[in-house]
Amino acid sequence: MTHSFSEDHQPRTPAPFDDEPMTGDLDLEDRRALRRVAGLSTELTDVTEVEYRALRLERVVLIGVWTDGTAEAAENSLRELALLAETAGSQVLEGMIQRRSRPDPASFIGAGKAAELRDVVIATGADTVICDGELSPSQLRHLEETVGVKVIDRTALILDIFAQHAKSREGKAQVELAQLEYLLPRLRGWGGNLSRQVGGRAAGGVGIGGRGPGETKIELDRRRIRARMAKLRRQIAEMAKSRDTKRGERRRNEVPAVAIAGYTNAGKSSLLNRLTGAGVLVEDALFATLDPTVRRARTPGGRTYTLADTVGFVRHLPHQLVEAFRSTLEEVADADLILHVVDGSDAEPEAQIDAVREVLREIGADRIPELVVINKADAADDLTLARLRRREPHSVVVSARTGAGIDELRAAIxxxxxxxxxxLRVLVPYDRGDLVAQVHRRGEVLKQEHTAEGTVLHARVPVDLAAELARFEELAPTP
Incomplete structure (x- = not known):
C-alpha cells in the first residue's frame, strides 16, 4: 500500500525532485511518493478521546531513505527502527520510506518531501520524527525547522535505549561518554549567544558595537562537555582494571574463556542461563543486557570454562558506543571461542550475521574461532533454518527456551x-588433595579411581601442572 503526496496543486511534467539528479535505476513512481510501511503503528485503536490523545508524549513518525537493495530490506530496516522506538517507550504512528539514490545533504529527504512529512506529522498528531540513519547537525536543524517537531536519528535513539538500560556504574559512565561524544558537534546557539567577540583592541578595531561578552554560553558548554568526557574516560579506565585482573587470573589458571556475542534480542542471556543456570535477566526487548556477565560452566567431559554474556549488536551500531564500550567488549576480543548467536526466527538472519561480524572486525575479534548458534529453533521457519545451515555448515541449531539442541551445543563447545x-596417568597420595583439586579445576579428568595408596588420575593438564605431577607419574599402576 502506498500514499502519494503531490508537492504542489498545479500539474507539471516529471522533473528531478529536491535538486537530486535523476538516475535510470530509480522508478519514477517510487521517487515521487513517500511509501507507507504497513503494520508499524502501535497506536491503541480504542482510544478516541481527543484530550487524552493530545496529552500523550513521544508519539513518533518514522522516515527512512531507501538507497539500495530491495524494498523488502528497506521495510525490514524500518520495522527494526519501530522496535527500537517501542523499546525506548515511544508509540509508532506512521512509517514511511523515500526512494533516493542518496540521502539529501541538506535535509535527509529533500525540501519537498520534508514539507509532505510535516503534513503527516500534523495529521497524526506526532511530536517526534525518527530518521532511519545518522543525521548531520545541519540536516537535523533543517528537518526540525521544516516539520516543526523534535527530530532525532537512529544513533540518538540507540543511545537513549542504552541510557535507560544501563545499571552498573561502569555501564552508566560508558553510555554518558557516548552521549556526550554525539552531542558535542550538535550543540546549537542563537543570536548573541554565538558571538565570539571580545572587548578592546582584541575586537579587531571594529569599535563601537563590535565588543561582545567574551566566552559565550555555547563555548562554555563545549568546554564543560570536554572536561566531563575526559573525567569519564579516566573513570572507565580505572573500572576496567578490575576486569583485567580477573581475566589475568583466568589466564594464569588456564581456564578457557567463551564469549556469547550476537544481535540484540537474539537470545544470548537465555542461552547463558540454559548452559550455566545463571539466572540472568531475560527480557523480550532490545538491549536488555548492557553489563557483561561471566559465569563458570563445564563441558560434558568435565572441563571448566567461563561463559561471558555481552551487549548485543545491531545494524549501524553507533561508532560512539563501540568506542565507549570497548573495555566491555574486550570480553569478546580476549575470548578463546565466540558463540555467535543468531535469531533463526528473524526476517533477515543473514543480515544479522553480517552486522555482528562487522562489529567483531571493528574490535579486533574477527580472528577468534567462532561457533554459530542458530537460536529460537522452536519459532523459526524450517526453510530459513535449512538456508542458514547451508550458509554456516558448522553451526548448531538450538532453542534456549525449550532446551532443544543444548547437549549438541555443549559437545561442540x-x-x-x-x-x-x-x-598423563598419576597416583597422587591422599595428603596431596590440593593437586587433585588443581587437576579438576585446570585440566580434564578422563578417569579417576581411589586405591589404598592414593587417587589414580588419567587426565590432560597444562604444562606447568604436568611438571608438578611428574614425580607421581611413575607411581601410577599400569592400566
Whole structure:
C-alpha cells in the first residue's frame, strides 16, 4: 500500500525532485511518493478521546531513505527502527520510506518531501520524527525547522535505549561518554549567544558595537562537555582494571574463556542461563543486557570454562558506543571461542550475521574461532533454518527456551576449546588433595579411581601442572 503526496496543486511534467539528479535505476513512481510501511503503528485503536490523545508524549513518525537493495530490506530496516522506538517507550504512528539514490545533504529527504512529512506529522498528531540513519547537525536543524517537531536519528535513539538500560556504574559512565561524544558537534546557539567577540583592541578595531561578552554560553558548554568526557574516560579506565585482573587470573589458571556475542534480542542471556543456570535477566526487548556477565560452566567431559554474556549488536551500531564500550567488549576480543548467536526466527538472519561480524572486525575479534548458534529453533521457519545451515555448515541449531539442541551445543563447545598440553596417568597420595583439586579445576579428568595408596588420575593438564605431577607419574599402576 502506498500514499502519494503531490508537492504542489498545479500539474507539471516529471522533473528531478529536491535538486537530486535523476538516475535510470530509480522508478519514477517510487521517487515521487513517500511509501507507507504497513503494520508499524502501535497506536491503541480504542482510544478516541481527543484530550487524552493530545496529552500523550513521544508519539513518533518514522522516515527512512531507501538507497539500495530491495524494498523488502528497506521495510525490514524500518520495522527494526519501530522496535527500537517501542523499546525506548515511544508509540509508532506512521512509517514511511523515500526512494533516493542518496540521502539529501541538506535535509535527509529533500525540501519537498520534508514539507509532505510535516503534513503527516500534523495529521497524526506526532511530536517526534525518527530518521532511519545518522543525521548531520545541519540536516537535523533543517528537518526540525521544516516539520516543526523534535527530530532525532537512529544513533540518538540507540543511545537513549542504552541510557535507560544501563545499571552498573561502569555501564552508566560508558553510555554518558557516548552521549556526550554525539552531542558535542550538535550543540546549537542563537543570536548573541554565538558571538565570539571580545572587548578592546582584541575586537579587531571594529569599535563601537563590535565588543561582545567574551566566552559565550555555547563555548562554555563545549568546554564543560570536554572536561566531563575526559573525567569519564579516566573513570572507565580505572573500572576496567578490575576486569583485567580477573581475566589475568583466568589466564594464569588456564581456564578457557567463551564469549556469547550476537544481535540484540537474539537470545544470548537465555542461552547463558540454559548452559550455566545463571539466572540472568531475560527480557523480550532490545538491549536488555548492557553489563557483561561471566559465569563458570563445564563441558560434558568435565572441563571448566567461563561463559561471558555481552551487549548485543545491531545494524549501524553507533561508532560512539563501540568506542565507549570497548573495555566491555574486550570480553569478546580476549575470548578463546565466540558463540555467535543468531535469531533463526528473524526476517533477515543473514543480515544479522553480517552486522555482528562487522562489529567483531571493528574490535579486533574477527580472528577468534567462532561457533554459530542458530537460536529460537522452536519459532523459526524450517526453510530459513535449512538456508542458514547451508550458509554456516558448522553451526548448531538450538532453542534456549525449550532446551532443544543444548547437549549438541555443549559437545561442540568442548571440541572447539583450546587443547590441553599433556596427557598423563598419576597416583597422587591422599595428603596431596590440593593437586587433585588443581587437576579438576585446570585440566580434564578422563578417569579417576581411589586405591589404598592414593587417587589414580588419567587426565590432560597444562604444562606447568604436568611438571608438578611428574614425580607421581611413575607411581601410577599400569592400566
Amino acid at each position: 568442548e571440541v572447539r576449546l583450546p587443547k590441553l598440553d599433556r596427557e
